[in-house]
Amino acid sequence: KGKRELLFGPYAGFTTKFLKHGSVFDLFNSIKLTNIKPMLGAGYHNLPLTKYLIDQVRLTPDARLDALKAYYPGAKKEDWELAIAGYRVQVIKKDEEEGGVLEFGTEVVSSGDGSIAALLGASPGASTAVSIMLGLLKRCFPQKASSDAWQNKLKEMIPSYQQSLGDNTALLQKVRQWSGSVLGLPDISEKIM
Missing domain, CATH: 1.10.1220 (Arc Repressor Mutant)
Known part of the structure; x- marks a missing residue:
C-alpha cells in the first residue's frame, strides 16, 4: 500500500477449512471411523492447549488490543486491523497408548508416486524451509533430483549445497x-x- 506497516501475529484462530479458499466442510469431511479415536485422544491429552486455543478464538477486539499493548503500549484500536495471515493444519498421529498425539514439527507427506505433496504442521521458518524443500524434491522427483542437471542447478542456487560449512x-x-x-x-x- 506504499505505507510502512508493522505486523503483529500472536493470535491463534480456528477454522474448519484446510486451505485458505477451502470448504467449511473440510474438517468434517476428513473425519472417518479410522481417525476419530486419534482426534479425540489428541484433544483429551492436550486439554490445556485445547483450552488456550478456545480462549484465543473467543478473544474480543479489546482483549487482542490489550495483548498488543504488552509489546507496544501506545497501540490504539483505530491504527490496527485484524488480518488472517494463513492456515496451519495440525498433524494428529495415531498412538497406541494415548489414541492420538499432536505433532508439533513440520512434516512433508506425499503420495507414493510423488504426484502430490503437502507440508503439514508448524510453519517452517527460514532456518528449515530450504532443507524441507530439498527433501521434498528428493521424495517427489528422485530421478531428476539425482541427475547432473538438477545437482548443478542446486549447487548454483545454494553455494553450500552438500558441503559442510563447519x-x-x-x-x-x-x-x-x-x-x-x-x-x-x-x-x-x-x-x-
Missing part, C-alpha cells in the same frame, strides 16, 4: 558475505572468524 571456513565466509549483502546487513565475517 569444515570449510572459506565457504562459510563467502556464504555469510553473500547472505549479508542480500539482506542489507554489514559484513561481520571478519569479526566472527
Whole structure:
C-alpha cells in the first residue's frame, strides 16, 4: 500500500477449512471411523492447549488490543486491523497408548508416486524451509533430483549445497558475505572468524 506497516501475529484462530479458499466442510469431511479415536485422544491429552486455543478464538477486539499493548503500549484500536495471515493444519498421529498425539514439527507427506505433496504442521521458518524443500524434491522427483542437471542447478542456487560449512571456513565466509549483502546487513565475517 506504499505505507510502512508493522505486523503483529500472536493470535491463534480456528477454522474448519484446510486451505485458505477451502470448504467449511473440510474438517468434517476428513473425519472417518479410522481417525476419530486419534482426534479425540489428541484433544483429551492436550486439554490445556485445547483450552488456550478456545480462549484465543473467543478473544474480543479489546482483549487482542490489550495483548498488543504488552509489546507496544501506545497501540490504539483505530491504527490496527485484524488480518488472517494463513492456515496451519495440525498433524494428529495415531498412538497406541494415548489414541492420538499432536505433532508439533513440520512434516512433508506425499503420495507414493510423488504426484502430490503437502507440508503439514508448524510453519517452517527460514532456518528449515530450504532443507524441507530439498527433501521434498528428493521424495517427489528422485530421478531428476539425482541427475547432473538438477545437482548443478542446486549447487548454483545454494553455494553450500552438500558441503559442510563447519569444515570449510572459506565457504562459510563467502556464504555469510553473500547472505549479508542480500539482506542489507554489514559484513561481520571478519569479526566472527
